[in-house]
Amino acid sequence: MKTKSNLERVLAAGQFxxxxxxxxxxxxxxxxxxxxxxxxxxxxDAFNVTDxxxxxxxxxxxxxxxxxxxxxxxxxxxxxxxxxxxxIALQMDILGIAALGINNMLCLTGDHQKxxxxxxxxxxxxxxxxxxxxxxxxxxxxxKFQCGEEMAVEPRLFIGAAENPFADPFExxxxxxxxxxxxxxxxxxxxxxxxVDKFTEWMKMVRDKGLHEKVKILAGVAPIKSVGxxxxxxxxxxxMDVPDSIITRLQGVPKEQVSKxxxxxxxxxxxxxxxxxxxxxxxxxxxxxxxxxxxxxxAAGLLPRPKFVP
Amino acid sequence: xxxxxxxxxxxxxPLISEKGLFxxxxxxxxxxxxxxxxxxxFINNLKAEIVGRVSLDYLCNREFVSEYIKAYAxxxxxxxxxxxxxxxxxxxxxxxxxxxxxxxxxxDTLYLNGFQGLIAQEFNCDQCGECYMNYSGGLCPIALCxxxxxxxxxxxSQGGKCEVDPDVSCVWQQIVDRLGKLGRLDILERLGPPKxxxxxxxx
Numbered sequence: 095m096k097t098k099s100n101l102e103r104v105l106a107a108g109q110f111x112x113x114x115x116x117x118x119x120x121x122x123x124x125x126x127x128x129x130x131x132x133x134x135x136x137x138x139d140a141f142n143v144t145d146x147x148x149x150x151x152x153x154x155x156x157x158x159x160x161x162x163x164x165x166x167x168x169x170x171x172x173x174x175x176x177x178x179x180x181x182i183a184l185q186m187d188i189l190g191i192a193a194l195g196i197n198n199m200l201c202l203t204g205d206h207q208k209x210x211x212x213x214x215x216x217x218x219x220x221x222x223x224x225x226x227x228x229x230x231x232x233x234x235x236x237x238k239f240q241c242g243e244e245m246a247v248e249p250r251l252f253i254g255a256a257e258n259p260f261a262d263p264f265e266x267x268x269x270x271x272x273x274x275x276x277x278x279x280x281x282x283x284x285x286x287x288x289x290v291d292k293f294t295e296w297m298k299m300v301r302d303k304g305l306h307e308k309v310k311i312l313a314g315v316a317p318i319k320s321v322g323x324x325x326x327x328x329x330x331x332x333x334m335d336v337p338d339s340i341i342t343r344l345q346g347v348p349k350e351q352v353s354k355x356x357x358x359x360x361x362x363x364x365x366x367x368x369x370x371x372x373x374x375x376x377x378x379x380x381x382x383x384x385x386x387x388x389x390x391x392x393a394a395g396l397l398p399r400p401k402f403v404p
Numbered sequence: 405x406x407x408x409x410x411x412x413x414x415x416x417x418p419l420i421s422e423k424g425l426f427x428x429x430x431x432x433x434x435x436x437x438x439x440x441x442x443x444x445x446f447i448n449n450l451k452a453e454i455v456g457r458v459s460l461d462y463l464c465n466r467e468f469v470s471e472y473i474k475a476y477a478x479x480x481x482x483x484x485x486x487x488x489x490x491x492x493x494x495x496x497x498x499x500x501x502x503x504x505x506x507x508x509x510x511x512d513t514l515y516l517n518g519f520q521g522l523i524a525q526e527f528n529c530d531q532c533g534e535c536y537m538n539y540s541g542g543l544c545p546i547a548l549c550x551x552x553x554x555x556x557x558x559x560x561s562q563g564g565k566c567e568v569d570p571d572v573s574c575v576w577q578q579i580v581d582r583l584g585k586l587g588r589l590d591i592l593e594r595l596g597p598p599k600x601x602x603x604x605x606x607x
Contacts, residue, residue: 222596224555262574
């Protein structure tokens with residue numbers, strides 16, 4: 095094993111992995127994290143805490159990870175974006191999270207500051223996500239900083255990256271995934287999947303390049319709470335692909351049943367992506383709806399979660 | 405003002421070795437410092453077969469360059485690679501006019517204080533000092549990508565547009581399109597390393 099990561103062990107054992115997102119609060123309130131951690135505990139192999147998602151100021155990912163851990167929730171995945179940190183700050187944070195005993199990190203470029211609540215901020219983007227993956231890999235495996243200098247104790251992090259099978263240009267999404275793999279990604283968490291046909295096509299391209307044997311791919315899934323949310327994602331969220339059939343399905347049930355149908359839909363998608371060769375697990379993004387996670391994981395037949403003692 | 409300098413040989417030679425070269429050299433405008441002697445020495449020392457070479461002023465003038473391209477059409481047709489020795493704008497003009505050719509530059513463009521000259525507005529060179537366009541199909545992601553990604557496109561490119569502004573084209577879509585047409589998507593497999601930003605103009 096490269097790290098002490100529970101996620102790495104679950105994946106190495108060939109178990110179908112379950113990770114979930116935990117959204118940190120827009121305040122200094124630790125209770126929000128504690129409440130969500132209690133919900134997720136026992137239902138996931140690892141959990142991501144987002145890093146200023148949609149460029150809105152929220153509690154730091156690493157801090158929320160530690161609070162969740164105090165509630166017994168394992169195994170934190172710190173998300174880290176290049177939007178707010180240059181290579182100096184990134185490396186300092188990488189050393190810090192590893193020293194705190196965090197085993198996983200997801201490398202992201204980050205949502206553009208224009209979309210958030212501080213749109214006049216200066217974006218950093220000193221590195222991009224692929225360069226960040228490579229930098230963490232060199233720190234871990236070569237004990238080298240980006241400048242080439244050596245360090246005494248390396249950060250042993252299981253390295254994640256994201257990929258969006260639904261963005262354009264479609265034909266270049268898999269070659270770009272290959273770059274992330276070449277840079278050193280150990281696992282991939284995808285954008286939320288609603289268009290299973292397109293995801294299936296993308297996975298075929300992934301297998302054609304043999305990438306599923308080099309990197310563990312976790313399919314991104316998320317329940318939808320309302321018809322309005324589905325329409326919003328379809329039209330307003332860049333890089334999301336919500337087919338009309340999804341909206342029609344949600345419209346086909348009485349209003350008070352929509353959120354239930356959204357959960358059913360999520361379970362259906364899990365069952366479909368699970369059948370696709372090369373999908374190593376799911377990443378559940380129940381945004382501000384962590385309560386839905388236990389029900390989904392159980393109904394999808396993914397309990398109990400395997401236990402590994404690192 | 406801006407200054408042009410010849411890139412290190414180890415960056416250029418692997419791109420053009422042995423191949424038939426057609427060279428555009430811009431002797432500059434009043435606002436650009438162009439290292440005439442160093443450039444001439446660099447070009448004359450190239451071991452590659454040179455099928456044609458043209459030196460002109462104002463390579464940023466699209467109409468003007470179009471006429472040259474017509475006049476040298478036969479030689480350009482024979483070329484495997486077009487090498488441009490000019491500021492970043494000249495490179496973009498040539499690559500946009502010769503979309504069926506791979507266009508490389510042997511120059512970096514640096515920012516100097518003062519009047520920036522009459523450079524064509526539809527082309528974008530940030531004078532960043534470390535020209536990336538040899539790895540991006542003659543289009544500049546430093547000037548044209550909202551996140552200045554060197555390994556794009558990000559996950560927000562949709563329908564050829566940038567997520568940050570739907571009125572703006574996604575330059576990485578254009579890069580993929582252009583290199584795809586040339587059958588040279590392999591160029592994008594390279595992992596673009598972290599950039600040296602110290603030579604960029606102050607922002």
